[in-house]
Ligand SMILES: *[C@@H]1O[C@H](CO)[C@@H](O)[C@H](O)[C@H]1NC(C)=O
Ligand SMILES: *[C@@H]1O[C@H](CO)[C@@H](O)[C@H](O)[C@H]1NC(C)=O
Ligand SMILES: *[C@@H]1O[C@H](CO)[C@@H](O)[C@H](O)[C@H]1NC(C)=O
Ligand SMILES: *[C@@H]1O[C@H](CO)[C@@H](O)[C@H](O)[C@H]1NC(C)=O
């Protein structure tokens with residue numbers, strides 16, 4: 001009996017390792033190790049040698065040979081990442097994917113969706129980096145090894161939130177909508193487009209100038225170092241942060257079961273003894289990890305990192321979006337401007353009630369958590385997350401009156417210049 005718990009842990013670790021190895025082995029093919037797997041560096045001097053045969057079937061030169069940008073939105077659940085994702089999804093030259101790492105997580109760690117176990121975490125991060133690298137190179141078949149059931153003939157209807165990606169709901173992938181239908185609703189895309197043909201999705205990805213991926217499944221920017229340093233990629237990270245008090249309030253509304261004990265605390269004023277604190281500390285620790293890495297200004301991150309506060313985006317969406325595009329060096333297009341104008345005013349639209357909706361009365365929403373949380377919970381959060389609140393410029397409140405007095409803002413003006 002004595003050694004049983006150790007045995008269980010060892011077994012669990014072994015099984016994860018075996019699963020991971022198995023997945024890597026069954027992967028349809030290794031990464032493209034072509035000298036020029038994307039348009040990066042094409043005709044830009046150093047690497048412009050003739051292509052290997054294996055790369056010949058990709059018609060790179062039929063497209064504009066300027067540098068392809070690989071955009072990663074690094075976020076956490078309920079920090080406004082769907083909103084930021086839309087800023088790229090709407091761009092006509094961007095191929096956007098919504099949470100592809102969902103598939104890695106459900107395959108590798110099916111039972112513990114928010115595992116903090118160090119071994120699980122390493123496995124997740126390693127597999128996630130491999131998948132991201134492939135997706136940025138428009139190798140969408142790589143996703144198949146993480147899908148259940150595994151796609152046949154490169155066709156699937158199991159891609160997570162396929163409808164959240166405009167590119168996957170429009171030609172050449174799907175012909176169900178006319179070009180005049182600018183706003184394709186997610187469910188409508190699923191209903192009207194046939195199963196997703198990953199070969200066509202790959203084509204669509206290659207035709208577009210840039211690739212953007214949003215994820216809440218990478219803990220901190222340091223986990224991305226291998227990708228940032230990969231010379232075959234041109235990765236630019238946009239880290240989205242939000243006041244942890246706002247994140248908690250939003251999660252309590254959205255994930256009622258998972259945050260049940262927090263809700264009980266809020267309703268009764270008594271903190272349940274078995275409250276899962278990691279639901280809060282993980283947010284603050286991950287933010288702190290990223291911010292510390294970024295503040296130490298390592299050379300590998302130069303020109304590749306921008307910190308964006310959700311609240312700044314909510315207060316001034318158009319201006320902030322312009323800054324983001326400037327940092328990326330990608331021209332913004334009219335669709336993005338239109339989308340922002342259409343979606344950041346009122347909150348009466350039905351979409352604002354959707355669980356993962358992006359349409360909100362953004363500015364008013366940024367501090368509405370103050371009316372939803374008790375001073376007790378706020379006080380506790382401020383203690384646990386003290387450092388990160390200071391680093392990100394969120395003021396602590398010292399009383400319930402201050403908390404509810406909305407004429408005092410808790411958001412300090414703070415400029416986070418991109419690290420150039
Ligand atoms: C390539 O892009 C540049 C700038 O975006 C543009 O001026 C040029 O006409 C484009 N070339 C082709 C062949 O599309
Ligand atoms: C896959 O493609 C092959 C050859 O075109 C075909 O015979 C088979 O029926 C297809 N499988 C499915 C499930 O569509
Ligand atoms: C997917 O699209 C490709 C390219 O057009 C086509 O050759 C293939 O037959 C399609 N697959 C299925 C299952 O329809
Ligand atoms: C914005 O709203 C107008 C008017 O409702 C609509 O015609 C247009 O397609 C919308 N554009 C976007 C990008 O949402």
Ligand SMILES: *[C@@H]1O[C@H](CO)[C@@H](O)[C@H](O)[C@H]1NC(C)=O
Pocket residue numbers: 401405407408
């Ligand atoms: C709310 O804060 C403002 C600005 O500091 C102050 O003038 C006002 O008296 C406060 N209201 C209440 C009810 O405390």
